[in-house]
Amino acid sequence: LYPDIIERFHITTYVLFVLSQNILEAEGPWFESFAIDVLQVYLCETFIDTIKHSFLAKFNEIKPSAYSEFLEDLCKQTLNEKPNEHRKDLTFIPLAPASVVIRVLTPVYAIVLPYGPLPWRIFWIIFWSSLTYIMLAICKMLVGLSLRRLATWYINQRLESKQHVD
Template sequence: DLSLLRFISAELTRGYFLEHNEAKYTERRERVYTCMRIPKELEKLMFFGIFLCLDAFLYVFTLLPLRVFLAMFRFITLPCYGLRDRRLLQPAQVCDILKGVILVICYFMMHYVDYSMMYHLIRGQSVIKLYIIYNMLEVADRLFSSFGQDILDALYWTATEPKERKRAHIGVIPHFFMAVLYVFLHAILIMVQATTLNVAFNSHNKSLLTIMMSNNFVEIKGSVFKKFEKNNLFQMSNSDIKERFTNYVLLLIVCLRNMEQFSWNPDHLWVLFPDVCMVVASEIAVDIVKHAFITKFNDITADVYSEYRASLAFDLVSSRQKNDYSDSVSRRMGFIPLPLAVLLIRVVTSSIKVQGVLAYVCVVLFYCG
């Protein structure tokens, strides 16, 4: 017989019978554990990848000048000992000289770009317009990075291609000018990004900085609901590593410019510190949330990030064994250090004034150290 009391009694005493769906609930529990492991595994991959980017970036300032010097020394002294080889220079040495010449030419070209005028021009724009500009710059940076590596590789191959082969290119000089133009334009684009970020830091109400950070969370919407395979997730992880490293360099440039404006007052560094931490924390939070839900929706375990680290380590070792002229790890990540290096050299030389013999000695000791 149906009655209200019997219905209430049944509702209060009935069980859930979770053991009947043991596999289902075990899988749900494993998903929770996977989401809990994602931050640790992801940050281990990010930490390793950022150091790989740093290695490729510092290579431009440390080993590349020495390699260019050795290549030029070989080019000058080899005829004195007789030409034993058909090539004056090895292919790797040709590529090193091309990199060095591009770096020097673009550095002098950057002197014609007025940073102060660019800063005040951007500062005079409205918040919404700057928000749109910053989004456009991010898209343009990815496009430049994608096409720029092809331009540089085409130059290196054209300059080192065996002469016996049939000519199927437009020549080394046109490729060289294309590479110089690319590095110069990409450096200007990154400078505009850094200037926009600097304007956001120096705005009174911090509204632009808040909008720019909230833009990172829009990235979650465009990623988590898409179908991802392991290879696609690896590509996105590499892109996130490159993006985070670039943002760190942009923050360094912003701090240098601000410290110069305040005569290198250490107290002003503590004024910038909360904003820097806020930008870094938002980047980390967005990456963690994005990867956690992507792995959840696509049934990917957290162990895949260990495989990604192993793959990057294998690429690093193999590139060293093959004596590759270009770091295959940075190519995989889409990270091109030349434009960023040109901009950083330009900012450092304009922000830090070196005067006197003692100052130059300190610079040399710092470089050698």
């Protein structure tokens, strides 16, 4: 389950960067075909994961309620609670998305950099790189805050439902 979450995040990251690349380089009407391709990718991923988890659940006799426990465990990891130390933590390795960011932003920087003396160009490279770093850091903080808020909400919902059952 954990690799599927990381894989969906990577796919979303790649789709966003391909979208930005298309905005820069595409000519003519391209958005409709792009949207159809993205929809196909997500539908195929969902279909494949549904079949995979159905077979795994059937042959390993995993009950559907186990997925709620997996989600609760993920929420506790997000909130830095360690209920069971022997379980594997969800980790994100940013090397692949970082290389995509560099690949996509290189032509953008080439377009916006002014022609002139080398020190002036270096100043603008540092400026745009710093601005990009700040924007990505803000996005990372917003995603982290949103995940923490959703995790807190889900944990509270699970606690309320457990109290009503008891």
